[in-house]
Amino acid sequence: MSKYLVIHAMASPIPVVQAEKVAKAAKTLSSSDAYWVSSWVQLDSKGNVAKILCEWDAKDLPTLKKTMEQAKNMLPDFPAEGPYPMMKVDGESYR
Numbered sequence: 001m002s003k004y005l006v007i008h009a010m011a012s013p014i015p016v017v018q019a020e021k022v023a024k025a026a027k028t029l030s031s032s033d034a035y036w037v038s039s040w041v042q043l044d045s046k047g048n049v050a051k052i053l054c055e056w057d058a059k060d061l062p063t064l065k066k067t068m069e070q071a072k073n074m075l076p077d078f079p080a081e082g083p084y085p086m087m088k089v090d091g092e093s094y095r
Contacts, residue, residue, distance in 0.1 A: 001057040001058060001059060002057070002058060002059070002060065002061075002085065003037075003055060003056070003057055003085070003086050003087060003088060004055075004056045004057075004058055004061070004064050004082065004083035004084060004085060004086060005053060005054070005055060005056075005082055005083065005084045005085075005086040006053075006054040006056060006068065006080055006081070006082040006083050006084075007051065007052070007053055007054070007080070007081040007082055007084075008022060008051065008052040008053075008054065008078060008079055008080055008081070009050075009051045009079055009081065010049060010050055010051065010079065011079070013043075013044045013046070013048035013049060013050045014048055014049050015048055015049070016041075016047070016048070016049055018049075019041070019049040019052060021075060021078065022052060022054075022071075022075060022078055023036075023039070025071050025074045025075055026054065026071070028074075029067050029070050029071055029074075030067075031067075033058060033059045033063045034056060034057070034058035034059070034063050034064045034066075034067040035056065035057055035058075036054060036055075036056055037055040037056060037057055038054075038055050039052050039053060039054045039055065040052070040053040041053075055086070055088070056083060058083075061083065061085070064083045065083065068080060068082075068083060
Protein backbone atom coordinates (compact mmCIF):
# COMPACT_ATOMS: atom_id res chain seq x y z
CA MET A 1 0.00 0.00 0.00
CA SER A 2 1.13 3.52 -0.76
CA LYS A 3 0.52 6.49 1.53
CA TYR A 4 -1.36 9.63 0.47
CA LEU A 5 -2.26 12.98 1.98
CA VAL A 6 -5.64 14.70 1.51
CA ILE A 7 -6.02 18.25 2.83
CA HIS A 8 -9.31 19.86 3.85
CA ALA A 9 -8.69 23.60 4.31
CA MET A 10 -11.83 25.38 5.51
CA ALA A 11 -12.73 28.74 3.95
CA SER A 12 -13.48 29.79 7.52
CA PRO A 13 -13.19 27.67 10.69
CA ILE A 14 -16.08 25.30 11.42
CA PRO A 15 -17.23 23.56 14.64
CA VAL A 16 -15.71 20.14 15.34
CA VAL A 17 -19.17 18.54 15.12
CA GLN A 18 -19.54 19.78 11.54
CA ALA A 19 -16.07 18.50 10.62
CA GLU A 20 -16.93 15.04 11.95
CA LYS A 21 -18.97 14.54 8.77
CA VAL A 22 -15.75 14.03 6.81
CA ALA A 23 -14.55 11.37 9.28
CA LYS A 24 -17.84 9.48 8.98
CA ALA A 25 -17.66 9.67 5.18
CA ALA A 26 -14.05 8.44 5.22
CA LYS A 27 -15.01 5.42 7.33
CA THR A 28 -18.01 4.69 5.11
CA LEU A 29 -15.92 4.83 1.93
CA SER A 30 -12.89 2.93 3.26
CA SER A 31 -12.18 -0.43 1.64
CA SER A 32 -9.27 -2.85 1.54
CA ASP A 33 -8.02 -0.96 -1.56
CA ALA A 34 -8.22 2.56 -0.08
CA TYR A 35 -8.66 3.37 3.58
CA TRP A 36 -8.39 6.31 5.92
CA VAL A 37 -5.57 5.84 8.44
CA SER A 38 -5.66 8.97 10.61
CA SER A 39 -5.85 12.77 10.59
CA TRP A 40 -4.28 15.83 12.14
CA VAL A 41 -6.75 18.65 12.83
CA GLN A 42 -5.61 22.28 13.06
CA LEU A 43 -7.81 24.23 15.47
CA ASP A 44 -8.18 27.99 15.75
CA SER A 45 -8.06 29.89 19.06
CA LYS A 46 -11.77 29.12 19.65
CA GLY A 47 -11.38 25.37 19.12
CA ASN A 48 -12.95 25.36 15.66
CA VAL A 49 -11.48 23.36 12.77
CA ALA A 50 -9.37 25.36 10.33
CA LYS A 51 -7.71 22.49 8.44
CA ILE A 52 -7.72 18.69 8.41
CA LEU A 53 -4.73 16.69 7.12
CA CYS A 54 -5.79 13.11 6.34
CA GLU A 55 -3.49 10.14 5.86
CA TRP A 56 -4.79 7.45 3.51
CA ASP A 57 -3.36 4.11 2.40
CA ALA A 58 -4.32 2.91 -1.07
CA LYS A 59 -3.19 0.34 -3.61
CA ASP A 60 -2.66 3.15 -6.13
CA LEU A 61 -3.52 6.78 -6.89
CA PRO A 62 -6.42 6.07 -9.32
CA THR A 63 -8.17 3.94 -6.67
CA LEU A 64 -7.92 6.69 -4.07
CA LYS A 65 -9.02 9.36 -6.57
CA LYS A 66 -12.15 7.28 -7.21
CA THR A 67 -12.79 7.15 -3.45
CA MET A 68 -12.28 10.93 -3.20
CA GLU A 69 -14.85 11.46 -5.99
CA GLN A 70 -17.34 9.42 -3.98
CA ALA A 71 -16.56 11.57 -0.93
CA LYS A 72 -17.12 14.72 -2.98
CA ASN A 73 -20.56 13.41 -3.97
CA MET A 74 -21.40 12.72 -0.30
CA LEU A 75 -20.08 16.10 0.92
CA PRO A 76 -20.16 18.48 -2.07
CA ASP A 77 -19.50 21.62 0.01
CA PHE A 78 -16.56 20.17 1.95
CA PRO A 79 -13.20 21.28 0.48
CA ALA A 80 -10.59 18.68 -0.48
CA GLU A 81 -7.12 19.08 -1.97
CA GLY A 82 -5.12 16.12 -3.24
CA PRO A 83 -4.55 13.24 -2.87
CA TYR A 84 -0.77 13.69 -2.79
CA PRO A 85 1.75 10.85 -2.54
CA MET A 86 3.51 11.05 0.84
CA MET A 87 5.85 9.29 3.19
CA LYS A 88 5.74 9.25 6.95
CA VAL A 89 8.83 10.25 8.94
CA ASP A 90 9.09 10.48 12.71
CA GLY A 91 11.74 11.29 15.26
CA GLU A 92 12.54 7.62 15.83
CA SER A 93 13.78 7.46 12.24
CA TYR A 94 16.70 9.74 13.23
CA ARG A 95 17.90 8.31 16.57
